[in-house]
Amino acid sequence: MNFLSKDEKILESEFLDQGYIIRKTANKDALEKIKNFVTDMLVKKGGVYLDNAHDIISTNELNDFRLDVIKEINSQSWLREAYYQVAKPYLDILVGNELAMQSRVNLSIQLPEDSSSLLPVHADTWSGDSPFEIVVWLPLVDCFKTKSMFLLPPKASNNLSDNFKFHAQGSSEDLFNEIKNDINWIKINYGEILVFNQAYPHGNRINKESETRWSMNCRFKGLFTPYKDKKIGEFFEPITLRPVSKIAMSYKFPITE
Amino acid sequence: MKSKIKKQFRGYIFSRSFMEERVPQHVQNIIIRDYCSKKNIQYLLSASEYAMGNSSLMLRQLVKDLPSIDGIVAYSIFQMPEDNDERQSIFNSVLLLKKEIHFAVEGLSLYDNDTYNRIENLWQVKKTLPHCNFLEIN
Numbered sequence: 080m081n082f083l084s085k086d087e088k089i090l091e092s093e094f095l096d097q098g099y100i101i102r103k104t105a106n107k108d109a110l111e112k113i114k115n116f117v118t119d120m121l122v123k124k125g126g127v128y129l130d131n132a133h134d135i136i137s138t139n140e141l142n143d144f145r146l147d148v149i150k151e152i153n154s155q156s157w158l159r160e161a162y163y164q165v166a167k168p169y170l171d172i173l174v175g176n177e178l179a180m181q182s183r184v185n186l187s188i189q190l191p192e193d194s195s196s197l198l199p200v201h202a203d204t205w206s207g208d209s210p211f212e213i214v215v216w217l218p219l220v221d222c223f224k225t226k227s228m229f230l231l232p233p234k235a236s237n238n239l240s241d242n243f244k245f246h247a248q249g250s251s252e253d254l255f256n257e258i259k260n261d262i263n264w265i266k267i268n269y270g271e272i273l274v275f276n277q278a279y280p281h282g283n284r285i286n287k288e289s290e291t292r293w294s295m296n297c298r299f300k301g302l303f304t305p306y307k308d309k310k311i312g313e314f315f316e317p318i319t320l321r322p323v324s325k326i327a328m329s330y331k332f333p334i335t336e
Numbered sequence: 337m338k339s340k341i342k343k344q345f346r347g348y349i350f351s352r353s354f355m356e357e358r359v360p361q362h363v364q365n366i367i368i369r370d371y372c373s374k375k376n377i378q379y380l381l382s383a384s385e386y387a388m389g390n391s392s393l394m395l396r397q398l399v400k401d402l403p404s405i406d407g408i409v410a411y412s413i414f415q416m417p418e419d420n421d422e423r424q425s426i427f428n429s430v431l432l433l434k435k436e437i438h439f440a441v442e443g444l445s446l447y448d449n450d451t452y453n454r455i456e457n458l459w460q461v462k463k464t465l466p467h468c469n470f471l472e473i474n
Contacts, residue, residue: 179461182443302461303468311465312413312442312458320457328460329420 087172094173098233099275101267104217105168109161110270114219116155117186117293120148129220132291133190141196145188153183162297163318166215166272170299173274174213177324179315181298187283189226189292194285198228199251200258202236203277203298207308212300216273219293223266226288231280235261239280255282343406345372345438346398347382348415352389355414355462364411371440372409380405385415392417392426399429407436413444413458423459427452 083091094100104110118129124144126135136144152158162184163170170178189196204210216228231239239246239258246254258280267273275281277298286292298309302317303324309315349364365382372379385394395417398408408430410416417423427446430437438445439455446455 303465305468306465311462312444316454317457317461320461324464325457325460328464 083172090169090172094274094276096233097263098230098236098279099265099273100169100173101265101271101273102169104165104270104272106161106164107270109164110217112161113152113158113165113217113295114269116152116158117148117219120151129293130290132188132293133193136188136190138190138193138195141188141190141193145186145196148188149183149186152186159184159297159318162215162217162295163299165217166274166299169272169274170213170215174299175301176319177302177321178317178319179300179302179311180318181309182314182316184295184297187292187294187296189283189286189294191286191289191291197285198282200231200255200280200282201251202280204307208277208298209300209305209307209309210278211304211306212277212298212309214275214277215297215299216267216275217295217297218267218269218271218273219295220290221268222292222294224264224288225284226286226290226292227265227267228281228283228294229262229264230275231258231262233276233279236279254280255284342376342378344378344380345407345409345436346380346401346405347372348395348398348408348410349382349384350411350415351384352387354412355418357412357414359411368409368411368440371438371443375438377406377409377438379409390418392422395426399426399433402430402433402435405435407438409438409440411439412441413439413455414462416459418463420459424456427455 081088090100121127121129121132124135126132159180163180187196203212203214222228235258246257265273298315300315302320306315311317347365347368349361349368350359351361361384368382369379383394383398385391402408417426427437430446431448431452436445436447442458444451444455446452
């Protein structure tokens with residue numbers, strides 16, 4: 080049985096076939112508030128446009144700047160709720176409506192030709208994430224080709240997984256070379272969100288485009304689904320606990336003795 | 337210029353496992369010290385809870401001592417008593433004294449009714465998860 084509506088089934092089938100969906104953000108005001116906040120931090124440093132951040136930030140100072148921005152955005156009490164709002168209807172369909180959200184939202188800044196911020200091919204499940212998690216990836220600029228990220232589609236991912244023992248002795252670069260003809264480079268514009276299955280291999284390469292990439296990412300999962308190394312409390316926190324769960328969790332049987 | 341006086345918090349660590357987690361005591365202290373440094377809190381040497389199962393004796397002592405300091409920094413939320421009534425009574429005592437209790441590894445703190453509910457929700461979910469009949473995932 081599947082009681083999902085027609086629209087929900089379309090989204091489901093797209094996600095299952097591709098390993099991801101791209102949709103318009105569900106809350107434009109929340110998106111703009113996030114982007115404006117991040118842009119203000121660049122402006123304080125003397126920049127104007129996120130796309131041109133490489134004009135004022137050197138590779139050497141990039142990581143410190145990025146960590147400062149991450150610290151600042153995560154200190155904003157509104158940030159995580161705004162982040163959730165941009166993806167809410169899609170999470171409701173793909174994950175459920177009683178959710179745990181990662182406690183900290185991450186930010187990637189990818190300067191052109193910068194080799195210091197690369198994320199080699201990996202699946203999050205290979206390093207402690209539960210397969211019940213999903214990633215909401217939010218671009219703050221238009222992303223395309225190497226300015227974006229890549230994802231290995233489900234069929235190729237399953238093949239890789241089945242034959243992983245043949246790749247296990249090599250490096251992540253060897254692994255990338257094995258899959259590079261099968262990967263999808265995600266083309267996504269500001270105003271859209273990407274929701275992808277982090278259990279499929281993904282990553283990025285040196286940004287060979289002439290613009291800087293700014294993107295944020297955060298994990299969500301069903302609150303009462305299995306956790307791996309990323310635990311409730313230290314990594315995830317309930318964000319939409321429902322009343323029946325609240326009542327049930329503190330339910331006491333009548334005392335009979 | 338007058339320098340801002342730092343708040344003083346007593347550390348609280350465990351000498352036994354908690355919720356099936358085991359963290360060496362020196363590692364717990366490193367995390368607490370780092371948390372205090374980031375929060376500009378003066379860290380007072382940690383009290384170590386007794387190893388006997390379900391003991392919260394040291395924690396209760398720390399709560400008694402709270403009037404002379406600003407709060408407690410425990411390594412984890414899940415070092416608080418598992419028993420709901422006992423845990424909530426400790427949290428209520430902290431709030432009545434208008435003090436704070438922080439949890440270093442989770443980066444959370446309890447200082448008012450909203451934060452009380454936030455921490456209690458985490459506790460209730462944590463206690464419920466083992467009953468969720470999960471499929472085995474390796």
